[in-house]
Amino acid sequence: MTPLIRPFPCTAPDGAALAGDLCLPDGAGPFPAVLIRTPYGRERHHAELRGWARRGFAAVAQDVRGRHGSAGRWRPYDREADDGAATARRIREQPWCDGRLVASGASYAAHCALVLALHPDPAARADAVIAAVPALGLAETAREPSGCERLLSRAGWWAAHGDRRDSDDKALEQALDRDPGLLGHLPLTDLPRRLGRDLPSWPGVWRARRTPLPAETARVPLLAVGGAHDPFAADTLDLWRRWAAPARLLMGPWGHALTAGPGPGARPEHRLDLGELYTRWARAALTGRLAPGRSGAVALGGSALWLPPDASARHPAPYRFGDRAGLRMPRGGEFTADPLRPVRSDDLAVPTTGVPDRCLLVSPPLPRPLDLLGEAGVRLRATADTPSADWAARLVALTPGGAGELLAVGVERRGGAPGREEEIRVRLGPLARRLPAGTRLRLEIAGHHFPAHARNPHTGEDPVTATRTRPSRRSVRPDGSALLLPAIAPRTFADSLDPLQETCR
Numbered sequence: 001m002t003p004l005i006r007p008f009p010c011t012a013p014d015g016a017a018l019a020g021d022l023c024l025p026d027g028a029g030p031f032p033a034v035l036i037r038t039p040y041g042r043e044r045h046h047a048e049l050r051g052w053a054r055r056g057f058a059a060v061a062q063d064v065r066g067r068h069g070s071a072g073r074w075r076p077y078d079r080e081a082d083d084g085a086a087t088a089r090r091i092r093e094q095p096w097c098d099g100r101l102v103a104s105g106a107s108y109a110a111h112c113a114l115v116l117a118l119h120p121d122p123a124a125r126a127d128a129v130i131a132a133v134p135a136l137g138l139a140e141t142a143r144e145p146s147g148c149e150r151l152l153s154r155a156g157w158w159a160a161h162g163d164r165r166d167s168d169d170k171a172l173e174q175a176l177d178r179d180p181g182l183l184g185h186l187p188l189t190d191l192p193r194r195l196g197r198d199l200p201s202w203p204g205v206w207r208a209r210r211t212p213l214p215a216e217t218a219r220v221p222l223l224a225v226g227g228a229h230d231p232f233a234a235d236t237l238d239l240w241r242r243w244a245a246p247a248r249l250l251m252g253p254w255g256h257a258l259t260a261g262p263g264p265g266a267r268p269e270h271r272l273d274l275g276e277l278y279t280r281w282a283r284a285a286l287t288g289r290l291a292p293g294r295s296g297a298v299a300l301g302g303s304a305l306w307l308p309p310d311a312s313a314r315h316p317a318p319y320r321f322g323d324r325a326g327l328r329m330p331r332g333g334e335f336t337a338d339p340l341r342p343v344r345s346d347d348l349a350v351p352t353t354g355v356p357d358r359c360l361l362v363s364p365p366l367p368r369p370l371d372l373l374g375e376a377g378v379r380l381r382a383t384a385d386t387p388s389a390d391w392a393a394r395l396v397a398l399t400p401g402g403a404g405e406l407l408a409v410g411v412e413r414r415g416g417a418p419g420r421e422e423e424i425r426v427r428l429g430p431l432a433r434r435l436p437a438g439t440r441l442r443l444e445i446a447g448h449h450f451p452a453h454a455r456n457p458h459t460g461e462d463p464v465t466a467t468r469t470r471p472s473r474r475s476v477r478p479d480g481s482a483l484l485l486p487a488i489a490p491r492t493f494a495d496s497l498d499p500l501q502e503t504c505r
Contacts, residue, residue, distance in 0.1 A: 016070070041063065162202065182194055243294070248504075251430075319483040371490055380423070394406070
């Protein structure tokens with residue numbers, strides 16, 4: 001028999017009516033409860049609610065303030081802690097709840113779950129939290145840690161969800177069909193007018209400042225779930241590392257949709273039943289059966305292996321620029337970064353004629369398979385002739401047949417005296433991948449990665465409000481520059497973990 005979905009209304013501290021749906025297990029209860037708070041429509045979670053109920057949990061999905069069925073004004077990342085706390089207290093008052101509560105969510109809903117897990121009031125605080133592909137905050141999702149603006153993802157999200165009660169997931173796609181140069185228009189603050197609707201919250205996206213969640217004060221267990229191809233993979237790892245209470249990490253070769261969106265390197269062994277894993281972890285967390293400390297399992301894409309997160313190399317292996325055994329520079333280190341002709345994030349092709357728009361480096365074919373697990377980065381000795389410059393590093397794997405696969409991207413912003421040589425570190429983020437023998441590595445150093453990231457105008461002005469641009473001449477010096485890869489000793493089937501066991505012990 002299909003578990004019944006019924007309404008579960010709640011009132012926010014200011015009186016706003018919050019719409020929710022409830023699904024109860026068969027039997028008299030009481031039961032442990034799960035709360036999912038989402039801006040994307042509670043109805044999308046009905047199958048998930050039924051899955052929790054079949055496994056013995058009372059499950060609630062709620063529309064956040066101002067979205068879909070809930071009253072109030074929709075202001076992303078605002079008032080989620082207070083509204084979640086009011087809902088948690090109401091759930092614990094119900095006769096079907098045994099007093100234990102798991103906060104769960106993915107993407108924005110993971111933010112809602114985390115602020116509830118970190119709430120100072122024990123009566124409101126969740127007893128355990130599942131945070132999948134967490135969008136940690138307004139500023140954290142809008143910018144790279146270096147300050148570079150994540151233009152495409154934020155424009156898409158705000159076009160679809162910003163300042164409206166419902167969603168239009170194809171809003172940006174349709175706008176780009178009408179105006180392919182939409183994201184190239186300056187200033188970026190003019191985007192709402194070009195989209196053809198009000199977005200009063202759009203300027204505030206770029207004024208927001210990072211306010212890291214106080215993970216160091218956490219008192220309840222965490223299950224952090226991420227994808228190696230997810231834009232928030234580094235945030236997921238950072239959250240897991242900083243969490244003070246017992247923390248488990250599950251990271252697979254997935255995108256933002258996790259197992260529903262497998263990326264390059266995904267294998268049949270990575271098709272986990274996340275519903276079963278979540279419920280088994282929740283039972284272990286609520287009964288105090290999780291061991292202290294941090295552990296978990298990370299899939300090594302391109303292989304069938306799951307490895308411990310701390311299996312990464314202590315000293316990243318350097319591929320030095322200009323070294324025949326490292327990275328050759330077939331065109332030298334001089335190039336021009338022109339905002340009017342930026343290197344495109346949606347095109348892996350490299351032009352072979354004209355003024356170079358990037359520094360190109362290529363390795364010889366790998367003589368044997370290479371296992372990478374951990375943080376990758378680039379160390380540069382470089383100059384720019386403009387007062388502000390972004391340094392974009394893109395790492396691509398080239399198969400023996402010449403096909404390219406994006407492995408990692410990082411963007412670092414620097415300002416200073418034009419023409420002064422600097423040492424620049426560009427974080428490429430986490431890698432978890434086995435590259436087969438014969439693969440060549442291609443590294444590109446450029447001044448832009450557009451439209452994924454906004455273009456630096458090179459004038460010293462704010463890229464969000466700038467209306468004029470200028471080209472920037474760049475020079476990368478081979479001496480002192482290197483690609484730093486987290487190579488680990490080759491692993492075999494005997495080293496593989498059981499991800500379900502590792503996350504639930």
